[in-house]
Amino acid sequence: MSTNEYPLHRDDPPGFGRTSRRTQLAGRVFTWLAGGALALNIVMISGLLILLAYMGMGYFWPKTIQQYELTDGTRLWGELHDRETIRDLARGSEADGESMRISVRQATREVYGSEDFRWIPESEIANTSRPDDLVALERRSNGVFYGRLIGLTKDGTTVDATGDALWYDFEEEIEAKFREGEAIDDFEHDEIAGPTDALVRAKRDRDRLLMNQANGDDVRERLSTLDQEIERLNRRGEELSTELRSKREEWERSTATFETATGAEITLPVATILDALRPNRAGFFEKLGIYVSHLWGFIWDAPRESNTEGGIFPAIFGTVLMVFLMTFAVTPLGVLAALYLREYAKEGFVVRVVRIAVNNLAGVPSIVFGLFGLGFFVYLIGGSLDSLLFSDSLPNPTFGTGGVLWAALTLALLTVPVVIVATEEGLAAVPKIVRQGSLALGATKFETTWKVVLPAAGPGILTGVILAIARAAGEVAPLMIVGMVKLADVPVDGEFPFLHLERKFMHLGFHIYDVGFQSPNVDATKPLVYATALLLVLLVTAMNLVAIAVRNHLRRKYASSAV
């Protein structure tokens, strides 16, 4: 019997019903295309991460301090920053590769002013070396300082030591002064803040009394007690600020003297120095330790020098807090809305229109949400809250100005369509027969929805929340008008209610823009931009991983049926 009509082998002569070569080819090409697209995506994403890590993470590695002796006799200490070929404009072509120039970070503004970087043709360098006693100082202000330690006074008395002994004394003194500085900050916050507030309050009470007096009330007695109180507080304030001033003077009395590359001697108060390193001496493990501590400081410290130095903790905190608040706002909002749409509303024209509207909401440019947030949350709700609850401090707004709460609510509005759509899908996936099973046991519709349907839709809902978090954590534009600022403290302090949701906040996304494009010294801060970007990516990933872990836990708990 012939089976020619349906040949099974590719090499058989073609017959009827044969899978044509074109179909086979199309299938193969399609598979390759799909695989290639995926591979391209992976390459791009991992390329991005690698770029960020490479450009950003090197920044914290302590760099060697070079000593360049130039042909004109001058000397220069600094870090090698960049190296490139000199373009010879006259000849219009690249020089023969020999003529290179380097960029040196010389910092030390006491000597060089604001010229932090300097280009030097290699041909002008006579000699390069790395003296191992060169010091790099990290300071509270004025940037990095390169020099050689030559003297130290501790609270006015000169320390009689040289070499390593002097260095260790110096390091100890930095540590001591750092702690003293913290103590002074505490004193300022704890001791002085109280009387100052009391004074402000007393003055306000006095103003009010005077107003009542104008209305004809007899307030003389109370006025005089108030005046005495104000007098007393004024005196107390005076005392305290004198005490603070003397503490500050005491604090700044220790000094260290350095020789700079030009030979000038510069004396700096030890209190202004945060950290001192002799990188040329450090071995690998010491450098590693320094690296880790720099990285640690980057993550946990507040920024200094208009964000070009120090850490980014307030920005991390602001971002996380904002996303947290957003999640707490968007989840109930979206889930309840979806529940109503899917479980309670009667399917029909209105529901369809609402659904389309919700989907379109996701396509509205985010800045429009920012405008809405400003108009609705900040001005309308915040303004009303102010006039109701905080009228004392008007015209200074409390809630009537941008803040982390309003920013979170604005983003909640921005991401709510995602949660609604995902929740609706999750709810739709719960089989009718499961709901009927619950109803048949005598459960009410509410009990069924709340205890059976909603838990079953849990993974779907979390998928929506994950997408919302990812969207919100990367959103910057709308935040600029509802409370995000370039520089702000962590909105947590010892004052009730401890977490201040009405305050302005920093955000990693904006920080990247600010450091990268608004800072006075873009060259120096470029690595910071990459490091911050990497951190933002990692942060979003971490937040997503938490949500994914919760979802997987739910999924495993209710492992889907094999039947």
Next chain:
Amino acid sequence: MLSDNHESEGVEAKSQTERTEPNMPDESLYQAGRGDRKPRQQPRSPSAICVPPDPIVSIRKLSLFYGAKQALFDISMEIPKRKITALIGPSGCGKSTLLRCVNRLNDLIDGVRIDGQIQFEGTSINEPTLDINMLRKRIGMVFQKSNPFPKSIRENIAFGPRIHGINDKATLDEIVEKSLRRAALWDEVKDRLGESALGMSGGQQQRLCIARAIAVEPEVILFDEPCSALDPVATSKIEDLMEELKQDYTLLVVTHNMQQASRVSDYTAFFYLGKLIEYAQTEDLFTRPKMKQTEDYISGRFG
């Protein structure tokens, strides 16, 4: 509102022979039995619809419409207490629909209209004042496809008692164990009560659904083809279970399996095209069917 559960008064003492309810208009019964398409068909006895003793559910002249489409035609039958009543008939004849009338699950479907009455222990269940959740607590249901909740095994059983107000953990544990034992599932799952119910086999899931129904201590349990997706072993387990449950509960069972109906049930009702054709003691219906359609159906000659 439902009346309280009557104390059952000696079911066995009552005569097992069928008797015709004198005040039921015979004419309507014959009308239902005859069918319009086969006018030549004549009943072989004056009544093909028996009236069993001691009914717990009485269905009176029930018609049901899905929108314009009528699915049930003037059904009248009595469901005896603590017996197994089987509903048989070809697909689409309205067995599930009738079953779902008894616990008013049809309410969930838009455009359903019902004429006639169903009484549960003497109380009409179609009154608007009826506490429908209480009705469903007292009339449980096991579905054709097992439908465990996506929760742990324990939570599946405890769900019902909990919504009816039992929150004490020890009591709930006791109910869980008792229900699972009655459903012959305890030994298989006692070590994995905290695991997801969806990880069980199909037969286990169906027994879990039975246990779940028992846990709220209903008086009537409706079974809608509970074994249709199960293998013979699981099926026979569930049949044994029904036999056992008969001691305490009234069972109303839809089945496509003639052997099953004849094995387990005391009474059998045969439906055709939305009409009740014949209702008799199971033995009688299978050995001496009064209607030609019944005979054709049970002998497999149905076309």
